[in-house]
Amino acid sequence: MSWTVGELARLAGVTVRTLHHYDRIGLLQPSGRTAAGYRSYELPDLDRLQQVLVYRELGFPLEEVATLLDDPDADPAEHLRRQHRLLRDRLERTQAMVAAVEKEMEARQMGIQLSPEERFEVFGEHDPARYEAEVEERWGDTDAYRQSQRRTASYGKDDWLRIQADGEDVEARFAAALREGVPADSARAMDLAEEHRQQITRNFYDCPPAMHAALGRMYVEDERFTAHYEQRAAGLAQYVSTAVQANATRQGG
């Protein structure tokens, strides 16, 4: 079984020109040629094209795709696993964007202005080139932090300030634990997190561990919350966030 350029193009949903291009740059060269010079693609070529298209879809530059696929140490299964991971990252990202648009719609309907930081947060880092780079210590950059803090819209209602005041005790103990070098995932920190969770449940609304974990994530993702904690002690937002999530895992199984 073999395919001509046109056939393969139709099959794979690309143009003939694209296949010509991939041939030229050595990304995908057909297994053979007919006597007349026609390109002749065979099964292994289809395998490769499929991989190429997934990586391309994920935003990889073609040259990098070539080096990835030509690496003799990487077997096909490894590529699939990698692609799977990247695609799921992308799913999350798209979901975040859908959520952001919905939030914006709802905000409009209710006549609320979202803060600039908030509105752009989904565009953050989606650099396909450094997909392997771990999450950097973004709060080590105090300069950027101060700037964003200055910008942070103050919008809280008096009620909410009062509720925050209710939680001051726990926050102070969190800060103390942090100062004393108690690990964020220790029993003591998790106990504080649990106390925090129950405070929310008591004062405000039912907050199961899963939801509490979501809030915890927000403490480092939403600048307003981060600002609140960082004002008290440097590193406290991350600390509380970690503790809360560790506790949620402990509670939730």
Added chain:
Amino acid sequence: MSWTVGELARLAGVTVRTLHHYDRIGLLQPSGRTAAGYRSYELPDLDRLQQVLVYRELGFPLEEVATLLDDPDADPAEHLRRQHRLLRDRLERTQAMVAAVEKEMEARQMGIQLSPEERFEVFGEHDPARYEAEVEERWGDTDAYRQSQRRTASYGKDDWLRIQADGEDVEARFAAALREGVPADSARAMDLAEEHRQQITRNFYDCPPAMHAALGRMYVEDERFTAHYEQRAAGLAQYVSTAVQANATRQGG
């Protein structure tokens, strides 16, 4: 409040060069310049940049983004609705690709060869064709388009007042139900939730139960939305949230 290029670039997760480019091609020109010739971006510019970035993310050529955004007949809400639809298309597409990769992995593990057609299925209806069709629909003069366009574009002051009043009405009835001790997952509360959902669908954008449920969750997770409801009555945010989610379950099966 105003921003320099560098500040806006950091905020929005793009490079300074990109903003220069958008200025040059007229896609996003800053509201002003300082005496020294520095670009000065203001709030409306941020609005616009946000829209630009979503459309760009969706693969629209910049020139088309410009014509879309400069169309005086398309209000912001319309852009949001359209972006929402396109993002959800993309979600589906990515999910299909994840599924395809999983299928491929499984096939490999079981020593099964998938058919070529099967393997390239997901690449079939690729982005370009998709948004071209979208654009045709958008600019074509089908009745359906005109009708949906008329919906919000033709809203006058009176309409907005009516919509506002409708919203207030439902909220007031929610508050009453809460006051009277009617459970949030009762038929009466769910009926109110359903009314709320249909109001959104009628006045703004198509809001299926699943999306409504997501909004419901937001009412307790996002302080500003919570504040909006809590202002009217203590506990109302949680109440509406619960009712909305219960109704979504009822409607969605």
Added chain:
DNA sequence: CTTGACCCTGACGCTGCGTCAGGCTGTTCC
């Protein structure tokens, strides 16, 4: 008054193709 971080405007370069142009191949139908 210097330093360093920022800003400006060209201008050239690169990727990933689209889009002709000019010419050969292969099949089909009379």
Added chain:
DNA sequence: GGAACAGCCTGACGCAGCGTCAGGGTCAAG
């Protein structure tokens, strides 16, 4: 057998969307 038409070939140019210097002003801090 030849005419027509679809499909293949190889250049070659063009374009979008920036990245990346180069050469030079601006501004707040020390």
